[in-house]
Amino acid sequence: MTSTIQSAARLLPLHMRSIVLADARAESAEEIRLRTGSFPTMLISGSEKPFSTVAVRREDIETVLENASCSSIYSVADELRRGYITAPGGVRVGVCGCAAVRDGVSALRDISSLSIRIPREVFGAGGSILRDYDYLRSTLILSPPGGGKTTLLRELVRQSSNAGHRICVADERGEIAGVFAAEPQFDVGRHTDVLSFAPKAEAALMLLRAMNPQIIALDEITCPEDCRAIETIANCGVTVYATAHASGIDDLRRRASYREVLSLGIFQTAIFISGHPQRSYKAIEL
Amino acid sequence: MIYLKLLGAAVVAVSAAFLGIAYTDSHRQAAAQLADLACALRSIADEVSALQTPLPQLMKRFAESSRSCSTIFANCLAYHRNMSLGEAWSFACRELTVRDDEKNILLALAPELGRLNCEAQSSRLCLCAERLEECCLLRLDTLRRDGKNPAALCVCAAVMLVIVLI
Numbered sequence: 001m002t003s004t005i006q007s008a009a010r011l012l013p014l015h016m017r018s019i020v021l022a023d024a025r026a027e028s029a030e031e032i033r034l035r036t037g038s039f040p041t042m043l044i045s046g047s048e049k050p051f052s053t054v055a056v057r058r059e060d061i062e063t064v065l066e067n068a069s070c071s072s073i074y075s076v077a078d079e080l081r082r083g084y085i086t087a088p089g090g091v092r093v094g095v096c097g098c099a100a101v102r103d104g105v106s107a108l109r110d111i112s113s114l115s116i117r118i119p120r121e122v123f124g125a126g127g128s129i130l131r132d133y134d135y136l137r138s139t140l141i142l143s144p145p146g147g148g149k150t151t152l153l154r155e156l157v158r159q160s161s162n163a164g165h166r167i168c169v170a171d172e173r174g175e176i177a178g179v180f181a182a183e184p185q186f187d188v189g190r191h192t193d194v195l196s197f198a199p200k201a202e203a204a205l206m207l208l209r210a211m212n213p214q215i216i217a218l219d220e221i222t223c224p225e226d227c228r229a230i231e232t233i234a235n236c237g238v239t240v241y242a243t244a245h246a247s248g249i250d251d252l253r254r255r256a257s258y259r260e261v262l263s264l265g266i267f268q269t270a271i272f273i274s275g276h277p278q279r280s281y282k283a284i285e286l
Numbered sequence: 287m288i289y290l291k292l293l294g295a296a297v298v299a300v301s302a303a304f305l306g307i308a309y310t311d312s313h314r315q316a317a318a319q320l321a322d323l324a325c326a327l328r329s330i331a332d333e334v335s336a337l338q339t340p341l342p343q344l345m346k347r348f349a350e351s352s353r354s355c356s357t358i359f360a361n362c363l364a365y366h367r368n369m370s371l372g373e374a375w376s377f378a379c380r381e382l383t384v385r386d387d388e389k390n391i392l393l394a395l396a397p398e399l400g401r402l403n404c405e406a407q408s409s410r411l412c413l414c415a416e417r418l419e420e421c422c423l424l425r426l427d428t429l430r431r432d433g434k435n436p437a438a439l440c441v442c443a444a445v446m447l448v449i450v451l452i
Contacts, residue, residue: 063370066370066371066400069340069400070341070342070343071341071342071366071370071399072334072338072340072341072342072400072407073400073401073403074334074338074400074402074403074406074407075338075339075340077403077404
């Protein structure tokens with residue numbers, strides 16, 4: 001069993017944990033999904049397969065939440081508002097329930113579904129693309145959701161860091177480095193500094209001011225603030241690695257905030273990831 | 287023979303005095319433990335409020351310290367391996383050698399531990415610390431007022447016993 005599956009299984013109630021750890025299919029599982037009143041399932045090669053014939057109870061969901069929040073719901077309240085918790089080991093737990101709304105979603109209650117995403121640390125991800133790569137080129141990694149962007153970004157960070165570049169990671173969701181108790185749970189290289197759980201745009205500017213980076217990496221640029229932060233750090237002569245949800249460059253150009261970033265010529269290379277579960281990578285010059 | 291009797295009487299009287307002193311001392315230690323626990327809970331509340339550090343991490347820090355309250359945190363973390371933090375806290379509190387009313391103050395924290403938002407959690411911890419400090423003051427007050435009484439009573443009882451036996 002890989003340590004990431006064990007990290008994910010540790011979140012489950014004892015009766016489910018033993019089943020998952022004994023199930024050979026767990027090695028290839030991408031997610032564990034729990035829905036109150038339904039059988040728990042594992043997402044394998046894009047389809048859900050039940051791993052127990054005992055329906056998920058409300059207490060099971062509460063146990064997972066307690067484990068994922070280190071028994072301190074206040075420490076993940078902000079993340080919970082955004083619909084997920086990052087548990088120790090970089091395991092992301094997506095949450096569904098009833099939203100309490102006051103100036104936007106202020107809290108989630110009566111949580112009914114959980115999606116425990118098992119992170120993958122794939123050494124050598126990206127294949128030949130990252131061989132002899134010029135790490136000081138600003139790079140945008142693109143794929144549809146679940147396509148392996150974070151895995152490739154982590155590999156790019158690790159390789160460029162081990163090549164001697166000072167690299168800072170704005171790890172808003174704790175998925176890139178999975179820092180727990182001040183230690184990254186994933187190998188992100190020897191010269192990497194990680195700022196976890198701060199909003200990306202804010203974190204990127206903090207890193208720029210405080211850590212004198214050559215490269216800043218951030219996952220999933222989504223909003224105009226992220227794009228503005230990227231513009232600022234690129235204008236300061238810092239290389240940027242970023243990821244975005246998109247099926248291709250045309251898809252990205254259709255969105256106003258990305259269009260601006262692309263028109264500024266910040267990114268020199270885009271890497272597209274396609275195929276599931278066998279990934280294929282394609283790099284193009286922008 | 288009379289010397290033997292006198293020696294026996296002295297042993298009984300001294301033992302009784304020690305019994306009384308030990309009783310007073312246990313009260314003094316319990317008061318110190320409560321004060322230390324209150325202080326620890328206030329520190330935890332401050333850190334929860336300022337840094338949102340998870341409770342098990344904070345408890346670990348106190349469990350590894352040499353403070354008199356380290357046992358409750360160490361026990362709580364040991365129980366927490368197999369149960370929720372609230373349940374673990376309840377079990378750890380029940381093992382404390384304090385009065386029931388003091389135990390109940392600590393037990394009242396259990397259902398709320400780790401389940402509230404930052405401000406609420408911090409204020410509950412502070413409230414618990416405040417109530418423990420009141421208990422501590424009460425104990426110290428009692429000790430100041432009646433501190434030597436248990437020892438004196440024990441000695442008196444021992445003297446009576448000696449008279450009866452001789």
